[in-house]
Amino acid sequence: MTEQKSTNVHWHDGEVNREDRTQLLGQKGVTLWFTGLSGSGKSTIAVALEKTLYQHGKLTYRLDGDNIRLGINKNLGFSAQDRSENIRRIGEIAKLFVDAGVIVLASFISPYTVDRDRVRQLHGDAGCDFVEVFVDCSLDQAEIRDPKGLYKKARAGEIKNFTGIDDPYEVPPHPEIHLRSDQMSVEQEVDVIINYLREHAFIAAS
């Protein structure tokens, strides 16, 4: 363990706040909200991005189905109401992480504009930054990839209300970042996001 960041710290009266944590970490917290079809590449991009950011000494945290649906949202099902509450809670958690100074990588299909906009709104209300990353992949391509075999099950009627098959995906009208994941490499996608983070001073430009 090292104390290498201590020298950046300036003391003042009052509670430790978001700005203090920004200074401590040398980064500004932000939620990168990856939305797109199942199989579009959301998690793949998030995993690659977190690795790159780690190599730059940045603190990230990924929120995805694995650590959400089995944890805080294990008492939610897949009704319309529960799916909306699922996204709401994730948004609230992401906001807390941003307040803590962390770069949050949230990967959820989140097919409805109203739910995504609510997450954006609750960030904005708290002065927390929110960046919508549309991972745009054609349904054909996503279905060909079908990494979890879910499209096959949906086509067979074994899964109901599956986004893209018998439930809609509402395309984000104005995402901050639009990635054509069926036309770009993961490395290119990561580069686009890193450049965005630098240009908007979430991480240092160098």
Added chain:
Amino acid sequence: MTEQKSTNVHWHDGEVNREDRTQLLGQKGVTLWFTGLSGSGKSTIAVALEKTLYQHGKLTYRLDGDNIRLGINKNLGFSAQDRSENIRRIGEIAKLFVDAGVIVLASFISPYTVDRDRVRQLHGDAGCDFVEVFVDCSLDQAEIRDPKGLYKKARAGEIKNFTGIDDPYEVPPHPEIHLRSDQMSVEQEVDVIINYLREHAFIAAS
């Protein structure tokens, strides 16, 4: 396509994990769960502790009624069931922060042993560290302090089911840290906790 899928697998093999973040931050994530009567001093200690830890270059995040009840748990009331769900969700969030490498300072009356033990359990199940800090203040003393005027309202019957008045506080049988907040200064309390964190290698000993 085939190439991109194998890239996917490659990246997943190299996911950034909790140990990586521990190394990055120079600290080990842990939840410090402050439990005790209203007015016992939980938040006061947490605020003082976070200042001290910040001076040591450590990343902390406080969870308390302000950022929880108004956010993720704003759809919960004060029924027995909702109070239990309140604590459960806070526990799940704290666990995610610990996984991210953060030192979490959670200040909630959390009067029931079963709820606190559930939070301990869900940390343990995920290999996350949990430290129960019993902020032990006599009811007489807490009621004399009454910083928010809540005891007065409870005695007047304006608040029902108030912990210590007409609802029980179950004393933690085996807290990791036991602070007699009616007999210690805040500075002494902070020292006790800092020493604990050092002795258990959550922060460096120096």
